[in-house]
Structures are given as C-alpha cells and as structure tokens.
Amino acid sequence: MAYKSLMQFVEELETNNLLIRITAPVSTELEITEIADRISKQPGGGKALLFENNGTKFPLLINALGSDNAMKLALNVSNYDDITDEIQQLFKTIAGPKNSLLEKIKTLPVLSGIAAWLPKVKSGRGVCQEVVHENPDLGILPVLKCWPFDGGKFITFPMVNTKDP
Incomplete structure (x- = not known):
C-alpha cells in the first residue's frame, strides 16, 4: 500500500x-x-x-x-527478500529475449506496472502552493x-x- x-x-x-x-x-x-x-x-x-x-x-x-x-x-x-524476489522477477520478465510477438505482448502488463511507479505530471497549481509566504522566515x-x-x-x-x- x-x-x-x-x-x-x-x-x-x-x-x-x-x-x-x-x-x-x-x-x-x-x-x-x-x-x-x-x-x-x-x-x-x-x-x-x-x-x-x-x-x-x-x-x-x-x-x-x-x-x-x-x-x-x-x-x-x-x-x-520479498522486494528482492519482486525485482528479480521483474528483470527476468523484461530482460530475456522475446522471440515472438506473443512473448513481447506478455511483457506489456509488467511495463505498465513500471510506468505506474513514475511520478504523475499534473498541470496547474499543486497542493503545496496553497500557502505562499511572500517573505519566508525559516525561524518558524x-x-x-x-x-x-x-x-x-x-x-x-x-x-x-x-x-x-
């Protein structure tokens, strides 16, 4: 989670x-x-x-x-070791040679999962910009x-x- x-x-x-x-x-x-x-x-x-x-x-x-x-x-x-096993399985799935189109297609869910790890790009103002200090004071x-x-x-x-x- x-x-x-x-x-x-x-x-x-x-x-x-x-x-x-x-x-x-x-x-x-x-x-x-x-x-x-x-x-x-x-x-x-x-x-x-x-x-x-x-x-x-x-x-x-x-x-x-x-x-x-x-x-x-x-x-x-x-x-x-759960993390180690997951990473090893990931590399095993995507790194091996893919001889057929079906083998290549089978890697798509794994690649999609990897893409989900990447940060999402959002447009507009972020939540962190709800409060803006014009004269910042690190003393707070x-x-x-x-x-x-x-x-x-x-x-x-x-x-x-x-x-x-």
Missing part, C-alpha cells in the same frame, strides 16, 4: 505501536536531539518520535524509518541544534544517516 501522505504513515506507525507522541514542551536546542539519540540507539532502532510541542506550529517527526519494523511497514513488506520551522559545540541550528537533509569514520 502506498501512503497518500506522511500523516497517513504516522498513523500507521502509531497503529503498529512504532510511534511515541511527545506532547510535553521540548526545546529544539539540544533537547530533542538528546531524546532522539537515546531512543534511536535502543535495540532494534527504537520507535519513531513525534514532537508535537516544540515551540513551533509544526510537529517534528524523527526516527520514522529507524527500525526494521518501521522500514518494512513503509515498504509494505514482511521480509526484505523546528530547526534543531544537535550538539553542544555546533555553531547554531542547522537545516539538514530530511533523512540523515551518521556514521562514525
């Missing part, structure tokens, strides 16, 4: 007991990252955290894909200061995987 929105995935995490909602006030300076660090280092990667009271009007989701169970939920599989976002000696708050990639060299 593809999720229609991040909120739908958050609801699914909660339904599967893979989410902790944090409603207490927390600071974006060091406090949220300290909590997230402790949770994400738990066996199995810990649960996703939804900070609902972080000093901004935006909730902050952290560690949404941090556990094996959450990743499998996002990918809609019970086992990663829950930007984190992660470590005590950081120079300040940093906007990082939406997903960060840090590895000690």
Whole structure:
C-alpha cells in the first residue's frame, strides 16, 4: 500500500505501536536531539518520535524509518527478500529475449506496472502552493541544534544517516 501522505504513515506507525507522541514542551536546542539519540540507539532502532510541542506550529517527526519494523511497514513488506524476489522477477520478465510477438505482448502488463511507479505530471497549481509566504522566515520551522559545540541550528537533509569514520 502506498501512503497518500506522511500523516497517513504516522498513523500507521502509531497503529503498529512504532510511534511515541511527545506532547510535553521540548526545546529544539539540544533537547530533542538528546531524546532522539537515546531512543534511536535502543535495540532494534527504537520507535519513531513525534514532537508535537516544540515551540513551533509544526510537529517534528524523527526516527520514522529507524527500525526494521518501521522500514518494512513503509515498504509494505514482511521480509526484505520479498522486494528482492519482486525485482528479480521483474528483470527476468523484461530482460530475456522475446522471440515472438506473443512473448513481447506478455511483457506489456509488467511495463505498465513500471510506468505506474513514475511520478504523475499534473498541470496547474499543486497542493503545496496553497500557502505562499511572500517573505519566508525559516525561524518558524523546528530547526534543531544537535550538539553542544555546533555553531547554531542547522537545516539538514530530511533523512540523515551518521556514521562514525
């Protein structure tokens, strides 16, 4: 099942007991990252955290894909081998030689399925353009200061995987 929105995935995490909602006030300076660090280092990667009271009007989701169970939920599989098998079958179907017209026609449903993965091109204005800030202020976002000696708050990639060299 593809999720229609991040909120739908958050609801699914909660339904599967893979989410902790944090409603207490927390600071974006060091406090949220300290909590997230402790949770994400738990066996199995810990649960996703939804900070609902972080000093901004935006909730902050952290560690949404941090556990094996959450990743499998996002990918809609019970086992990663399911994805491997699907990809292998896909390549087997489309990569082999097609000697007859019938063999070529049999690949059309597979090719149609691949085409469905591609983003849809829509004309007009997108939902993301419903609110337009003429004078944007990044200060309204829950930007984190992660470590005590950081120079300040940093906007990082939406997903960060840090590895000690």
